[in-house]
Amino acid sequence: MANEYVLVGTLKIVKILLNFVNQEVLPDLNINEDAFWSGAESIITELSPENRRLLNIRDCLQAQIDEWHRTHPGKYRDITEYKQFLYDIGYLSPRYNDENIQINTNNVDDEIAIQAAPQLVVPLMNARFTLNAANARWGSLYDALYGTDVISEDDGCERTNKYNKKRGEKVIAFTQKFLDQSIPLMNNASHADVIKYDIENGELKITLRDKNTTQLQYPNQFIGYQGEADRLNSILFVHHGLHIEIQIDLPGIKDILIESALTTIIDCEDSVAAVDAYDKVQVKKQLFEN
Structure with a gap:
């Protein structure tokens, strides 16, 4: 125009x-x-x-x-x-070193004042982009590992049109190590050895292959769950301000969902979507209308 x-x-x-x-x-x-x-x-x-x-x-x-x-x-x-x-x-x-300098903030969201968390930025004038960004805040760790080069394709672990069981096994092994690092268990127990997660008296009880039970090394990482106390559908944890959801389908873990971002920024000055004066006026009109 x-x-x-x-x-x-x-x-x-x-x-x-x-x-x-x-x-x-x-x-x-x-x-x-x-x-x-x-x-x-x-x-x-x-x-x-x-x-x-x-x-x-x-x-x-x-x-x-x-x-x-x-x-x-x-x-x-x-x-x-x-x-x-x-x-x-x-x-x-x-770096300017002066112990007398102090900065105090009030009423600031944690992801700005405390957490250097990832953020998704999308143009206001494209509703589909905004919806995709909101949905992209959570993603399957299994899918991300299986479909990218985080998992090597060596030794028969190639990405193929059909499901490659050997590659899938490497994905599961990687995920178990991730859980051990992010949600560690007591006494160096591993999530790889867990056969069941239960809720007992409001706390998470974890049963291992040897029939012994263990708990989280940091109990406050446990946020909540879905399902019955002895038959959970999912368990929610927090790690560095971001959430991890273990989805359960007996007899094991079905998937791991990872929160990839805390906020979605709706940008009014996107250099791709809002290029010229006409585009920018349309964006500002949406702001005034809403």
């Missing part, structure tokens, strides 16, 4: 954006059009030189880093020298 521009003061504004702001945004905010665009012009005029200066610094840094990699092709192992190079060009700054 061709963009038609309108000159407002010294600003050259796409007409569809101008009309949207003047006709749909400012009236509800009770802001005068002339005052708004005059203020916008003042801010843009003041900050544009600084913005250009910062962009030039970024371009200069990128050019120096590109040149460094051209003169050091291949896998570079001297990380200390490379890190010093980044300090020398100003890409990295020395």
Whole structure:
């Protein structure tokens, strides 16, 4: 769609954006059009030189880093020298040590203040992307391992059109080690030796092949369950703020579901989905309508 521009003061504004702001945004905010665009012009005029200066610094840094990699092709192992190079060009700054500096935050979500957790970012104007992102927060560990190169295809473990039992066995072995690391059991017991998970007096009871029972090394990792106490359908655990669900289909584990992200960010400025003024206006309209 061709963009038609309108000159407002010294600003050259796409007409569809101008009309949207003047006709749909400012009236509800009770802001005068002339005052708004005059203020916008003042801010843009003041900050544009600084913005250009910062962009030039970024371009200069990128050019120096590109040149460094051209003169050091291949896998570079001297990380200390490379890190010093980044300090020398100003890409990295020395850590500022001052015990008197304190930062306190209140009413901030854990995934921002405490956890460096993965986040999914999708454009607001594509509902399918948003739905896919919400669904992608959880995924099957079995599927992820079986279908990717995390599991080697050596020794008859190739990915084939039909189910490869040998590859499946490697997936299960990998998963059992993952559970031992993420949800460790008491006395170095292994999830590979578990024959049944039960709930007894509200606590998780784990029965091993030798008929002995054990418990979690960290009981607070157990969050909840589905099914009957002596015939569970699934058990939910937490590890570093992310959840792990063991799905059970007697006589064993059916699948392991992993929470891959805590949040889905609905982005209004996606550089792929919202490219030009028309796209961005449609995104902003959705925000105002919702």
